[in-house]
Amino acid sequence: MNELKRKTENGSVEAEAEAVSSEQKAGEDSGLGLGVLFFIGAFAVCFLSGWLLFPSLLYSKKEQPLNFNHALHVDEMGGCDSCHYFRDDGSFAGIPTTESCMECHESQLGDTEDEAIFMKEYVEKGKEVPWLIYSEQPDCVFFSHAAHVIAAGMDCVSCHGHIGTSEKLRPYEENRLTGYSRDIWGKNIWGIKKNPWDRMKMDDCADCHERETGSKGACFQCHK
C-alpha cells in the first residue's frame, strides 16, 4: 500500500464525490446495468483467450530436421531395441547416433527426400542429427530405462505411445518459457489425460510408482 497507490485512491475518491452527487440526481439503477454489461463482455473475452489463445502463444511449434519413418524401420529391423538399445554398463543409448545409422545407411537406400537430406547434411558431413526429442526430461531428472524396461518389464508404448507405428514425425511443441517439450506438461490444456503417455510430469511418475511400488520413492531416485 505504498504512497503512490494511496494517492491515486484518494484522487479517485474526489472524482467519486462529484459522481455520487450528480448521480443521485439522475436516478439509481441505470448505471449498474452498463457496468454489468461491461463485466460480462470483458469476462468472456479474457476467459476464452485464456483457454484457447494462451496455449498456442505459450507453445512454439518446430519441425524436426527431417522426417523419420518409424513404421518402415520397425518392419525392417524388428523391435525398438535394435536402435534404442542398452549398453553393457546398463546405461541407455537413447536416440541412435549418425554412426550407428550408417551401419545400414552407407549410401541412399530408399528414394525418400528425407533420406537424401540425411545423407547429404549428416552422413557426409559426419554431423549428428539435432533431433527434437518429444519425451526429453529436464536436466534435473534422472530416468533409468534399465529400472523400468528390464527390472519392471514395462513396454515402450506405456510412456512413449505408438510412435513406433508412426510414419511421420509430428511437430515438436516446446514451452517458450520453460523449454520443456509439450509431451511433458501434457497436450490437453485442461490437464485431462486419456493415455499414460499424454503427460509425463512428476505427478504422473509418482502415481505409477505409488501403484507399483507402494511409495513415491526417495527424491534422488528420480533426481540428479
Next chain:
Amino acid sequence: MTKDNHGKAYKFGMVIDLDKCTGCGSCMVACMSENNVPFKENETDKKDSLTWMTVYKLTNGKPFPDTDICYMPRPCMHCGGKGDHGHSPCVSVCPATATDYGYDTGIVSQIYTRCFGCRYCMVSCPYHARYFNWWDPKWPPGMEEYLSPDVSPRMRGVVEKCTFCYHRYQEARDRAYYEKRDTIAEDEYQTACTQACPAGAITFGDLNNPDHEVYKLVKPDPHNCGRPRDPKAFRVLERLQTNPKVYYISEREWVRKAGDNYRKGEWDKKNMLTKADGQH
C-alpha cells in the same frame, strides 16, 4: 526401494583414518570435478567457497616444539538425526522438502530445482556442510566441456551439498538391473573422494553390511544409532545426537577429543571409564 523395502535398506557411510590423511586435497578436487562444482576468481573467502568436501586443519594448540596438526576431511555427514529416524537437523527444518532423508540408502538428498534458497538448512547444520550459491556459477568459455551429465549444474540462489556421489549409486543400480542382480557389491559404488584418495584414508560402504570394510573398521552399534564400538573411532559432535554416518579414526587422543565438546575435566573422567571398560 522404499522405506519398507523388505528390510534390505542400505546405510551408506564413510570411515576416514586421520592418521593416514596428509591433507593433500585430492578428495576436495575429485569431489568438485565429479559434481560440476563451479569455481570463482577469488576463492579465499572460505565462508563463500563451494567445497562440498572441506579439509579442516586441526591443531593441539601446544607451543613450539610440541605442536601437532591433523587434517580432517569433512564431507556431508548424512545425519540420521535423533534415534536415526531420518530427521536430520537439515531435513527436519526444510520448509519445501527440498532436502529429504532416503530411508533406502541413508543418504540426505538435495533437490536444486525445488530449493528456493531460504538457507534455513544451512543455519541448522552444525558441520557447515551446506553451501549456498551466492553467485551465478560461470565456467570460462570452453570449460563447460568437462561438465559431467550425471550431476545437474546448479543455479544462483540454491543450497547444495555432498550427496555421497549418489549418481554413482544410480549407475551401479543401472548395471545391477542390466545384469539382473538385486544388490550392489561393495566396490561397485564408491564415492569420487574415496576413489581418488592417494593415501587410502577414506573407506566407503554399507554400514548395515558386516562384511563391508566400513563395518569392520568401526563396528557400528545397531542398538545405539550406529555409535562406533571401536575405541579408536569417533564421530564429530556425537553428543548432539545428530548420528552422522561419517566416522573418523585416530590413534592420537587429542584428535579424538577434538571431535566433540567436553567441559573441564569431563574428557579425563570419560577416559577413566573407557580404560576401566578396557580392562575386563
Next chain:
Amino acid sequence: MDSALIPEGARRCPFPVFAAGIAVASAVLLWGVYAMGLVWIKGLNQTNMNDYYGFALWIWADLAVIAIGGGAFFTGLLRYVFGIDELKHIINLAVVIGVICYSSALLILAIDIGQPLRGWFIFWHANVHSMLTEVAFCLSLYFSVLIIEFIPLVLENRQLDKVPFFHNLGHNMHGIMAVFAATGAFLSCFHQGSLGGVAGVLYGRPFAFREGLLIWPWTFFLFTWSAAAYGPCFTLTVCKIFEGVTRKKLVKDNVVDLLAKISGWMIATYIIAKIIDTIYWAGVTVSDMGFSFMHFYSDNAFYGVWILFTEIVICGIVPAILLTVKRFREDKKLLILAIVLGTIGVCINRWVMVLQVVAVPVMSFDTWALYIPSWQEVATTILPIAYGIIVLSLAYRYLPMFPQEQELYDAK
C-alpha cells in the same frame, strides 16, 4: 486543499507541510526499493551474508518487526475476546501498526530468499514438520485477518463513508470483528510461537536449542509470550511519538494506563519464564552437550554476558517493575522509559536468537564468525520503517484513528 478527506472537526497541518514530510519519507523508501531491486536482479551476493551467516540482518528485522507487531493481536484479543472495552480507543492504532509490520515482514521474507520466483513452493510443497512452513502459512493468513481488521477503519474515511455499500460493509464487519480477532489471535499465537520454534528446534545449534512440550520447544511459548508482552509497548511508543509530533493528546490516560498495566504484568511473567528457561538451558541442555555457559559469551569481539544482562535485566525486569507499580506507571517520563526499554528488549532477544546462534562455534575446532551488514541489507531494512511512517501519517490524516481526539481537544 485535501480538506474534503480529513475527518470532521480534526485539525491537521496544512497540506504542503504534510506533502514535504511524505516526500522525505518517500526518498528513503525509494533508496530501499533501489536496494531491493538490486538484490532481486543481481542475487544475494549483494549482501555480506555467507555460508556461516545464512540468517542475518533480514531475518532479525523479520522477527523483530513481527514481535513489535504483536500489539495488534494482543490488543485485539483483549478488546474483542476478553471484552476490555476501554481499549477500543487504541485498537485502531494497534491494527494499523500490525498491518505495517506484517506487510514489512512478508516483503523482507520475499527479498531474503535466493529464488523469490519459487517462493510459493513453501505453500505448495509444504513440509508440515518445518517451523518455517508454519510461519509462512500463519503469517500470510494473519496478514489477511489484519487487512480485514483494517478495512472498516479505511471505510470510515469521510468520502468512502458516503457510498452506502461501503458504509454498510464497514458497519457489518465491525459487528463480527470479534470472530476475526479470535481467529487472528489463534493464528498469531501459532506463528509468533513458530518464529520462536525456528530457533528452538535447531538441535545442531546448542545456543538456540531448547527441549519443550510435544513438538514445540520452550522458545515457542516464550516468543508468543514476549510478543504479546512487548507488542503493546511498541504500540504505546508509537502513540506517544504521535502525541509528541502532533503536540496533541490523542488517547486518554486511563486507556494508556490500562494497556501499560497489562503489558507490565505480561512482561513480568515473561521475564520470570525467560530466566527459568535460561537457567535450565545453561544448567542442563548445553552442559549435556559438553558446553559451559561462558562458551557462548566469551572470546569474541561482540557477544558477551552484557547482551544477556541487557535483555533480561535492563529491558526486562526494569520495564516490568516500572509498568506494574502504579506510582511509576503514572509518571510520564518513567512510562516512556519503560515502553522504549521494552521494545528494545524484544529486539535484542530476536537479534540474539538469530545472529548469535550462527556466530557461536559448535565444532571444537571452529571459530566465532562475525558479520557486518552491507548497505543493501541496511537500506532494505530501513525501507519498512519509511513505508510505515508514510502509511501511519496518511492513516492519521485521512482516517479517524483516535476516537477520543475530538473529546480531548474540547476538554483542553
Next chain:
Amino acid sequence: MFPFCFEWVWDVGHYLFFGAMWYAVIIISLGMTYCVGKSLVDTLNGKGAGHGDGHH
C-alpha cells in the same frame, strides 16, 4: 497444500497442520462472505445512504 499435491501424505502431521489451517481459512472466508452479503442486502434495501460528512 491440497490432497492432489505431490507432497500430500495422509498422516497425523498433515491432519493437524492443514486441519487447523483450513479451519482458520474457512472461518475467515465465511466471515467475509457474511459481511459482504449482508452489506449488499442492506445497500439494496436502501439502508446506509446519505451518510458521510460526519453525521453518523
Next chain:
Amino acid sequence: MKIDRRSFLGLGLGAAAGVAASPMTWKLTDDISIWTQNWPWTPVPRDGEVTFDNTVCTLCPGNCGISVRKIAGRAVKIEGRGGYPVNDGGVCLHGISALQYLYDPSRIKSPMVKKRDAWKTVSWDEGLALAAEKIKSLRDLGRANTIACVAGSGEGTIAGLYRRLLMAAGSQNFYTMDSMDKTWKMLIAEMHGFDGTAGFDIESSDYLLSFGTGFIEGWGSPVGNFMANSSRKDRNAKLVQVEYRLSSTAAAADQWIPAKPGSEADLALSICSVMITENLYDKDYAEKSGKNFDDFAKLVTEKYAPELITRTTGIDVPKIKSLAAGFARAKAPLAIAGRGRGDAAGSMMEFAAVHALNCLAGNINKKGGFWMTKDADTMIWPSLVMDDAAAKGYAKAAAGPGGSPDRLFDALTSAGEDETPVEMLMVYNANPCHTLHDAGTVRSAIEKIPFVVSFSPYMDDTARLADLVLPTHMFLEMGEDIHGCASSVKKVTALSKPVAGPLFDTRHPGDAVIMLAKAVDGSVRASFPWESYEVAISEVMGDTWDILAKDGYIKCASQPPAFRPGVDFKLLVGYDGPPAPLGDKKKFPLILVEMDHMRLTSGAVASSPFAVKTVPDTILKDNDILVEMNPETARQTGVSPGRMAVVETPVGSARVKVNIFDGIMPGVIAMPGGLGHFGGDNRYIGGKGVNVNELIGPVIDPVSGLDAAWGIRARISRA
C-alpha cells in the same frame, strides 16, 4: 446509458475474473518457477557413452598413471589408474584437475610473434620460418654456439630431439632444470664411482630418517609416498622427520626433530659419530671396502660429537644418541635428503653427510635401502650429420658449465653489453623466470637475449618475455615416452597417449622440433630423418617400443641390483659446515625459507583453479600471500596477524600478510612456493601472491656447481 466510472470498474473486474478463471495465472506462475530451474545460462552437459582411456600424467616428476573418463568422446573426469605400479589408483589433486589445463581458454591458441610489445598471431609455417631463419643466420655467422635451449628434464625422446637439434646446429648450450636428482647422480659418481641414478626403496624400509624432506609434501613420487606413508603402520615402519617447522611430513612422522635450519648436515654427521663410537655400523662395507674411512671417522668423532653440535642444531645429546641407536638397530634403515619437494638441487655436502648414514648402515642396494641402478639406455639415436659450421660451434664450450641454467643466466648477467654469450634461446617445458632463485635477475638476463622462442602451451612468466611462441600440445593431447620415477626404485618406462584431440592450433613438441629442423635445412635437416614424431619415437625406442605400444608401460626389476659398489668418504673429509644463507645477521636477523605445500605446484605449470581453490586462507587471502611465523617472532618484529607487512631480503622485498603458527621455529619465516605466477589473462591463477623465488638468491654449491640455496636471511616489518 452513459459510459462512466462504474462501467470502467465493471470492465476491469470482468477482465480480472476472466483471467482468473482461465489457466493463465497459475500456469504462468508454474512456468516462471520452472524457468528459474532451467535458466538459459545454466549449462546442460550432453550425455553419451561412457568410455575410459589410460595415459600417464607428466605435471610433476612423479609420473602417475591416470584414467580419463569420457562421455561420447569428450574428457570429463581424471581418475587414478588402477594397477599402475607408481600409484595404483591414487591420484593427486593436480592430476585430477588436468582438464582445467586442457580446456583453459587462456591457452595460447596459435603461434604468436611479439611486434613492439604486442602479440600478433602467425601461422605455424611463418613461425617456424622465423626461427629457422634465425638459426641459419647464426650458423652462417659462425656463432652457432650462441643458440641455447632450456628444457624441463633431460630424459625422454622429446628432450633428446631438442638436444639433437642444438648439436646438429652446432651448440653445446643444452640445459635442463636443476633438481635433487642431478645432485644424487653426481654424489653417486663422487662417492661410489658409479654412473647411474639413485632410488630409495621406501616401501620396504622400516626406519626412514628424513632430513627436511617433504616426504608427503610432493617430494619424489607424491602418490607413491602417500601410499608408503599409509602402509607404515602395517609394516610397523618408523618415520623420523628432521625439520625446523611442523610440515605435514613432520606431523605424520613418529618423531619430529626440530633442528635449526641449515644444521641438518651437522646432525647427520653427529649421528655418524655416535654410530662409529658405539660401533653400530656395518664394518665390512664401510670400513674394510670403504676408502678414507678412518679420516672420515676421525673428522666426525672429533668435530661432530653430539656434545659439540647441540648448540648449532638445538638437539640435545640423548636424542641424538637415541636417533643413532634407532637408525642402526633398524632392519632396513634409510636416510633421505632433498629439502621440501626436491626442486632445488641442494647442497652436495648435505647430501653426502646424509648418505654417509646409509653407507655406515651398509643399506646400499639392499631391500628397503638406497639403490644405485644403471638405467638401460633404451634410446638408439641415429648418427648425427654435422657440417663445418656445426662442428666449429660445437667445439666451443657451453656458456654455463654443468648444464645448469643458473650458471647460464649468471654468464648472461655478467656478460658485457656488446657480446652476449646467447643470441637465441629456446625454452621447452620449463619456466625459469618463475622457478629459478632470484627470478628478477633471470628475467633481466633473458631480456638481454635478442631472440627467445617459447614452446609453452600457456602464457607463463617466461613465454611472456619471448619473441616467438610456438605453442605445443598440453600433456593430455600428446603421447610421449616417460622414463623412471623421481627418487623411487620403481623405475617405470611408460608411454602416455593423447586422450583428447588437439583443441587449438598447437603441435606435438617432437613434431615442432622436427619441422624446425627441416625448415633450417642443410645438415640439420639431414640429422632428422623422420617425417613425424610418431615415426621418430618408434625408431628411437627400438624394441621397447613394441612392448610399450602394447602394455603402455614396463616395470623394471623390483629386486635391488646385485652389484654393490664400494664407498669413498674422501668428499666428506673436506666437510667444514653447512653453506650459510645469503645476507648478514645484523641487517637481516631472521631466516626466510620456502615452504612447499602439496596443494600448489612448484614446477613450470601454475596450479589449476581447483588447486588454488583448495589453498587455505592461511596461505592466500584475496591476492596477498601469507608468511608463516612463530608468535614470538611476531612479537619481536612488531607485526600482527592479518595485517600487511614487508619482507626484505638481500635480493628483493615484498608486501605480505602475517599468519601466526606455533609449529614453526622462532626466528624463521616460511613463505609458500608456487604463487606469484603471471597468468596472462587467466585471472583464476594469475597475479596471486608473491613468487618466493623473487626473494631468495642462488648460492652456487662449490662441489656440484648447482644452486644449493634453501633460504636467505631476511627482516620483516609492519607495512
